Amino acid sequence: MKIYRFRVLVLLIALLATLLAGCSAGAGTQEIDKPEKPLVVLEWTGYEVTEYPQFFEPFTEKHGDKLNDYVTVSVFGDDAEAFAKVQSGFKPDLMHPCSSWWGLYVGAGLVQPLDVSRIAGWNNIPEAFREQAKFNGEYYFMPWDWYYEAMLVRADLVPQMPTSLQDLWNPMYAGHVAIWDNGEVSFATAALAFGLDPFNTTPEQDAFVKQKLIEIKPNLLTYWLDYTQAVELSASGDAWIIASAWQDTWSILKDEGYDVIYQEPKEGYLAGMCGYGIGTNNTNLDLTYEFLNAANDPHSMANFTNEYWYGAANFAANEFIDEGAAELLRLDDFDTVLKNIRFYQPLTAERRDQLSDLWNEVKAAP
Numbered sequence: 001m002k003i004y005r006f007r008v009l010v011l012l013i014a015l016l017a018t019l020l021a022g023c024s025a026g027a028g029t030q031e032i033d034k035p036e037k038p039l040v041v042l043e044w045t046g047y048e049v050t051e052y053p054q055f056f057e058p059f060t061e062k063h064g065d066k067l068n069d070y071v072t073v074s075v076f077g078d079d080a081e082a083f084a085k086v087q088s089g090f091k092p093d094l095m096h097p098c099s100s101w102w103g104l105y106v107g108a109g110l111v112q113p114l115d116v117s118r119i120a121g122w123n124n125i126p127e128a129f130r131e132q133a134k135f136n137g138e139y140y141f142m143p144w145d146w147y148y149e150a151m152l153v154r155a156d157l158v159p160q161m162p163t164s165l166q167d168l169w170n171p172m173y174a175g176h177v178a179i180w181d182n183g184e185v186s187f188a189t190a191a192l193a194f195g196l197d198p199f200n201t202t203p204e205q206d207a208f209v210k211q212k213l214i215e216i217k218p219n220l221l222t223y224w225l226d227y228t229q230a231v232e233l234s235a236s237g238d239a240w241i242i243a244s245a246w247q248d249t250w251s252i253l254k255d256e257g258y259d260v261i262y263q264e265p266k267e268g269y270l271a272g273m274c275g276y277g278i279g280t281n282n283t284n285l286d287l288t289y290e291f292l293n294a295a296n297d298p299h300s301m302a303n304f305t306n307e308y309w310y311g312a313a314n315f316a317a318n319e320f321i322d323e324g325a326a327e328l329l330r331l332d333d334f335d336t337v338l339k340n341i342r343f344y345q346p347l348t349a350e351r352r353d354q355l356s357d358l359w360n361e362v363k364a365a366p
């Protein structure tokens with residue numbers, strides 16, 4: 001009995017001391033864990049942790065209203081902008097480029113290898129995704145989001161449903177096709193349409209693809225610049241077919257009641273993947289891996305997919321994804337889909353310049 005009372009007394013004293021410390025210096029306890037400076041994340045517009053906390057739930061729930069002490073975001077609109085920003089001397093702790101740019105970051109020494117043993121659920125990311133993040137035997141990026149590119153079709157307007165990328169050149173759609181104002185993507189689309197490997201072409205094949213991109217001009221309504229314009233062009237009825245459209249474009253129009261089809265071409269999907277890399281100068285690795293684990297959390301990933309209908313790289317999230325998004329992504333048959341996907345491949349700086357020059361020549365041609 002004495003021992004019991006003694007233990008109770010000790011517990012009461014300890015509890016009282018904790019309460020007093022909490023009242024007099026509660027904020028101080030949190031300040032010990034506060035980093036000297038917040039993580040700087042170079043992020044796509046629309047993905048910001050400060051604006052979309054549900055995409056990073058364990059991190060944002062833990063840090064709550066003090067989130068800005070732990071993370072800050074610098075946004076970019078496309079990969080070219082992000083890479084130029086980092087190359088010019090901006091030093092983010094984390095960055096979120098897409099896979100065709102990953103090799104440039106690694107080659108320029110802008111990212112450090114990942115310690116994948118610190119990433120919970122790493123093996124729930126399909127090997128086909130993980131291997132794209134491997135350079136020189138080490139992983140440099142954590143795949144996070146992936147997407148298809150397909151033909152977004154106004155089913156109520158087209159005289160006939162297109163089934164092939166070659167249909168983009170069919171005169172029956174003259175004046176009602178919009179393709180993306182992106183040299184890399186439009187080159188890959190045209191190459192795939194005419195039976196070429198988009199990522200392994202000869203100079204003669206490059207010239208052939210260039211000519212095809214010029215020949216499509218009578219069918220073009222315009223070149224679309226971003227997904228908001230793609231939505232507007234389809235909603236207006238001016239564009240019957242949006243080439244290289246993403247899932248979010250379809251979901252927005254579908255929600256607004258438009259009769260749109262997200263049409264997989266018979267050639268298969270072109271697809272992309274994006275993910276997080278750690279900046280070379282980042283030394284706050286504990287907080288960095290806390291952020292990465294929150295991003296890779298299945299519920300965080302499902303929240304992202306349910307918002308934008310892009311795929312979650314961590315397939316443990318699939319059970320929490322809304323039925324409509326799962327159906328569009330064809331998650332129940334993904335192994336079969338994977339066999340017909342052409343993921344964008346890393347490009348050298350030289351090849352990227354070649355495609356940029358080719359695209360400028362295409363647009364300048366009559």
